[in-house]
Amino acid sequence: MKVDLEFQKDLKKYNTFSISARAKSFAIFKSEKELILLLEEVEKSKEALLILGGGSNLLFTQDYQGIVLKNEIKGIQILSEDKDSVLVKCGAGEVWHEFVQYCVGKGFAGVENLALIPGTVGASPIQNIGAYGVEVKDTIESVECIEIATKNKKRFLANECAFGYRDSIFKKTEKGKYIITQVAFRLKKQAKVNTSYGAIQQVLDEKGIKSPTIRDVSTAVIEIRKSKLPNPAQLGNAGSFFKNPEIPSAQFEQLKTQYPDIVSYPGFKEGMIKAPAGWLIERSGWKGKTVGNVGVHRLQALVIVNYGGASGQEVIDLSMEIRKTVKEMFGIDLEPEVNII
Ligand SMILES: Cc1cc2nc3c(=O)[nH]c(=O)nc-3n(C[C@H](O)[C@H](O)[C@H](O)COP(=O)(O)OP(=O)(O)OC[C@H]3O[C@@H](n4cnc5c(N)ncnc54)[C@H](O)[C@@H]3O)c2cc1C
Numbered sequence: 001m002k003v004d005l006e007f008q009k010d011l012k013k014y015n016t017f018s019i020s021a022r023a024k025s026f027a028i029f030k031s032e033k034e035l036i037l038l039l040e041e042v043e044k045s046k047e048a049l050l051i052l053g054g055g056s057n058l059l060f061t062q063d064y065q066g067i068v069l070k071n072e073i074k075g076i077q078i079l080s081e082d083k084d085s086v087l088v089k090c091g092a093g094e095v096w097h098e099f100v101q102y103c104v105g106k107g108f109a110g111v112e113n114l115a116l117i118p119g120t121v122g123a124s125p126i127q128n129i130g131a132y133g134v135e136v137k138d139t140i141e142s143v144e145c146i147e148i149a150t151k152n153k154k155r156f157l158a159n160e161c162a163f164g165y166r167d168s169i170f171k172k173t174e175k176g177k178y179i180i181t182q183v184a185f186r187l188k189k190q191a192k193v194n195t196s197y198g199a200i201q202q203v204l205d206e207k208g209i210k211s212p213t214i215r216d217v218s219t220a221v222i223e224i225r226k227s228k229l230p231n232p233a234q235l236g237n238a239g240s241f242f243k244n245p246e247i248p249s250a251q252f253e254q255l256k257t258q259y260p261d262i263v264s265y266p267g268f269k270e271g272m273i274k275a276p277a278g279w280l281i282e283r284s285g286w287k288g289k290t291v292g293n294v295g296v297h298r299l300q301a302l303v304i305v306n307y308g309g310a311s312g313q314e315v316i317d318l319s320m321e322i323r324k325t326v327k328e329m330f331g332i333d334l335e336p337e338v339n340i341i
C-alpha cells in the first residue's frame with residue numbers, strides 16, 4: 001500500500017469559509033492503515049500535522065507549513081441491539097448529516113435535532129456539537145482514536161471525554177494527540193422527541209403534526225436551519241463564530257436590569273448562565289454590517305461571512321472589532337468557537 005502526498009495544495013474547497021490557503025503537503029486517508037502510513041511520513045518529516053474533516057469549524061489565517069491529512073474513513077455498522085436501543089459504529093469520515101439521515105431512516109432516535117450540521121462524524125465529539133436542545137454527548141458511547149505519538153489504537157468511553165459546552169478533552173488536555181477514526185453511538189428505538197427548543201414546535205404546529213416522529217423533527221430542524229443560516233456552498237462561513245459566553249448569574253441579573261429583553265440559557269456549571277452571543281453582537285450594532293470582503297450575516301449575528309476573496313486575517317480583524325465592542329458595552333469576553341489555524 002502506498003499513500004501519495006500532494007504539495008502546495010490549495011485548501012479553498014476544503015474549508016467552508018472558502019478561504020484560500022496552501023498546505024505544504026496534503027493527503028486523504030480512507031482507512032486506519034493509510035492513516036498509519038501517513039503518520040510514519042509525518043514522523044520522518046518532523047513537520048506539523050493538521051487533521052481535516054469537512055473544514056466547517058476552522059479558519060485558515062495563513063498557509064499551513066506542515067502536513068494536512070483529510071479524513072475519509074467511511075462505513076456504518078450496527079454492533080449490537082436490544083429491545084430499547086442500538087449501538088451503531090460510524091467511520092469518522094462519514095458526513096454528519098448523512099449519518100443523521102441514516103439514523104432517522106432506520107428509526108434510531110437521538111441525533112435528529114442535530115440534522116444539517118455540516119462536517120464529519122469524527123469531528124462531532126471534539127466540540128460536542130449541539131443544536132436545538134440536544135448535544136451529541138448524550139448519544140456517544142465511545143470514541144476510537146489513533147494516538148499520534150505511538151500509532152496505537154485507543155478507545156475513550158463517553159465519561160472519559162470530559163464533554164462540556166462545545167468542549168471535550170480533544171480540545172483541552174488531549175488536543176492534537178489523537179486522530180478520531182470511529183465513533184460509537186447508543187441510539188434509542190422508542191423515540192421521545194425533543195421539540196421544546198427554538199421554533200421546532202411552531203413548525204410542527206403549522207403542519208398540524210400532533211405526534212411527531214423523529215423524521216418530522218429532523219425535517220423541521222432542516223427547514224428552520226435553511227431559513228436562518230447561510231449555506232456555505234453559497235456564502236463562506238463556519239457557523240457560529242463565537243461561543244455563547246457563560247457568566248456568573250449575579251452578572252447576568254445586573255445585565256437584565258439594564259436590558260430586560262436579554263434571554264438566557266442554563267449554564268453548564270452551577271451558578272453560571274449562558275448569555276446569547278448573537279443577541280450581544282446584534283445589540284452592539286454589528287448585525288448585517290460589511291467590512292471589505294467580510295461581514296456579519298444579516299439574519300444571524302453569530303455568523304461571520306466571506307462575501308468572496310476574503311483572507312483569514314480579514315475575518316480575524318472583524319472578529320476582534322466585534323469582541324471589543326461587546327466587551328465595552330456589556331463587560332463580556334466573547335470566545336471564538338471556530339478553530340483558528
Ligand atoms: C453553516 C454552519 C452551521 C453550523 N452549525 C453548527 C451547530 O448548530 N452546532 C455545532 O455544534 N456546530 C455547528 N457548526 C460547526 C461545525 O459544523 C462542527 O463543529 C463540525 O463538527 C465540524 O466538523 P468538521 O468535520 O468540518 O471539522 P473541521 O472543521 O474539519 O475540524 C474542526 C477541528 O477538529 C479537528 N478534527 C477534525 N476531524 C478530526 C478527527 N477525525 N480527529 C481529530 N481531530 C479532528 C480539526 O483538526 C480541527 O481542529 C456549523 C458550521 C457551519 C458552517
